[in-house]
Amino acid sequence: xxxxxxxxxxxxxxxxxxxxxxxxxxxxxxxxxxxxxxxxxxxxxxxxxxxxxxxxxxxxxxxxxxxxxxxxxxxxxxxxxxxxxxxxxxxxxxxxxxxxxxxxxxxxxxxxxxxxxxxxxxxxxxxxxxxxxxxxxxxxxxxxxxxxxxxxxxxxxxxxxxxxxxxxxxxxxxxxxxxxxxxxxxx
Numbered sequence: 001x002x003x004x005x006x007x008x009x010x011x012x013x014x015x016x017x018x019x020x021x022x023x024x025x026x027x028x029x030x031x032x033x034x035x036x037x038x039x040x041x042x043x044x045x046x047x048x049x050x051x052x053x054x055x056x057x058x059x060x061x062x063x064x065x066x067x068x069x070x071x072x073x074x075x076x077x078x079x080x081x082x083x084x085x086x087x088x089x090x091x092x093x094x095x096x097x098x099x100x101x102x103x104x105x106x107x108x109x110x111x112x113x114x115x116x117x118x119x120x121x122x123x124x125x126x127x128x129x130x131x132x133x134x135x136x137x138x139x140x141x142x143x144x145x146x147x148x149x150x151x152x153x154x155x156x157x158x159x160x161x162x163x164x165x166x167x168x169x170x171x172x173x174x175x176x177x178x179x180x181x182x183x184x185x186x187x
Contacts (some may be wrong), residue, residue, distance in 0.1 A: 020066075025067075027057060055080070
């Protein structure tokens with residue numbers, strides 16, 4: 001094992017690159033095998049689409065530095081020559097390019113968490129506003145009920161007072177009549 005710090009780091013980075021290169025080379029082998037399988041099965045459309053996908057993968061491998069440019073060109077040429085043995089013009093015309101992948105937003109987890117908290121806070125404030133509106137409506141309805149009850153109570157009280165005054169007046173007139181009768185009998 002190396003003793004120098006930079007050499008230790010170099011060993012780690014080389015291992016990471018080796019593993020990445022191995023995965024990419026395996027992917028290339030799988031892509032070429034798919035083309036060969038489609039050709040063996042005689043499926044021209046599948047062979048053509050698999051060949052185009054393999055060519056794209058090889059171009060990516062060149063940009064990553066896994067294989068050299070001429071090596072990729074030679075492999076692509078061989079794959080397309082093989083695919084063209086079964087692919088017809090109709091297969092090439094029927095080929096539809098796959099839809100590009102939608103790139104997801106880049107950013108830190110912290111920013112995503114902040115945006116999530118902000119969205120949750122906005123949702124909570126909307127819910128709170130709904131509850132407050134509902135509470136105001138209930139309070140207004142309660143005030144109307146209280147006013148109605150108070151009005152009914154006042155009307156009932158006024159009716160009771162009028163009735164009591166009427167009874168008192170009847171009793172007074174009866175007393176006056178009784179007194180008048182008593183005065184007449186006393187005379």
